[in-house]
Each structure stands twice: as structure tokens, then as C-alpha cells.
Amino acid sequence: xxxxxxxxxxxxxxxxxxxxxxxxxxxxxxxxxxxxxxxxxxxxxxxxxxxxxxxxxxxxxxxxxxxxxxxxxxxxxxxxxxxxxxxxxxxxxxxxxxxxxxxxxxxxxxxxxxxxxxxxxxxxxxxxxxxxxxxxxxxxx
Numbered sequence: 001x002x003x004x005x006x007x008x009x010x011x012x013x014x015x016x017x018x019x020x021x022x023x024x025x026x027x028x029x030x031x032x033x034x035x036x037x038x039x040x041x042x043x044x045x046x047x048x049x050x051x052x053x054x055x056x057x058x059x060x061x062x063x064x065x066x067x068x069x070x071x072x073x074x075x076x077x078x079x080x081x082x083x084x085x086x087x088x089x090x091x092x093x094x095x096x097x098x099x100x101x102x103x104x105x106x107x108x109x110x111x112x113x114x115x116x117x118x119x120x121x122x123x124x125x126x127x128x129x130x131x132x133x134x135x136x137x138x139x140x141x
Contacts, residue, residue: 008037008046018055025055033058033072061088065095 015022028034029045034054036045054075061071070091077084116134130136 006037007049009049009051010040011036011045011047014047014051014055018052020055020059028055028058028068031068031072033068033075064092065099066091 009017011022011025014020014025018025025034029036034047034051037048038046040046057075058068058071061074062068066074074084074087074091077087120134127133
């Protein structure tokens with residue numbers, strides 16, 4: 001009977017292929033996002049090839065604004081043999097709402113700063129209890 005030996009990668013090889021540092025890979029492993037298949041006699045971690053797909057998924061999800069905790073929850077669903085697309089859709093919809101809220105806050109801040117700058121008058125006088133009257137004398141909303 002022929003057995004096909006599964007190719008295992010050492011952590012350095014995973015780093016070379018993925019571009020992700022050894023430190024980050026170890027961190028992801030400590031969080032449970034990755035699992036090494038086994039260790040060599042010398043104690044080096046060995047990973048199956050699917051670790052590359054997992055790392056690519058983790059980085060893409062992070063770039064979309066998902067936290068490592070959220071990514072971990074998604075990967076748990078996947079590891080249980082279920083498609084996590086529903087969870088991902090829900091998380092991305094929530095992320096979109098957060099982004100919209102941040103945009104609203106930034107537009108409000110921009111308007112406030114624009115108003116301060118449009119009325120800027122630097123009279124050069126130092127007030128005793130005032131650092132900058134433009135900021136300090138602005139009514140609070």
C-alpha cells in the first residue's frame with residue numbers, strides 16, 4: 001500500500017512563502033487561529049500547506065477591519081465543518097455601520113475645525129488664563 005506523505009512546512013518556510021513574520025505566526029498559534037501539525041525531533045513547528053490559506057484569510061479579514069477575536073470566531077465555525085459566510089456577512093455589515101458612524105463623526109469634526117479656521121484672528125496678545133482663545137472661547141455643543 002502506498003501512502004502519500006503530506007508535505008509539512010517549517011515555520012521559516014511558512015514565513016518565506018506568506019511574508020508573515022515568525023513572531024506573528026507564533027502569536028496567531030497562541031490565539032488558536034493556527035495549529036501546527038507536529039514538531040520535529042528538534043522541536044521546530046511543522047505546518048500543513050493549508051496554513052497558507054488560513055494566513056491569507058486572516059490577513060484579508062484584518063484588512064477588512066475584523067478583529068483577531070472575530071476572525072477566531074469565524075475560524076471556529078469553519079473548523080466545525082460549517083461555512084462561516086453568514087457570520088462573515090453579519091460582521092461586515094456591522095463593520096459598515098461602524099464606518100458610517102465614524103464618517104459622520106469625522107464630518108462633524110471637520111466642520112467644527114473649518115469653522116474655527118475660517119474665523120481665525122491672531123491678535124498676538126497673550127491672555128493670562130488662556131492658552132489659545134480660538135479653541136477655549138468656542139461654545140461647547
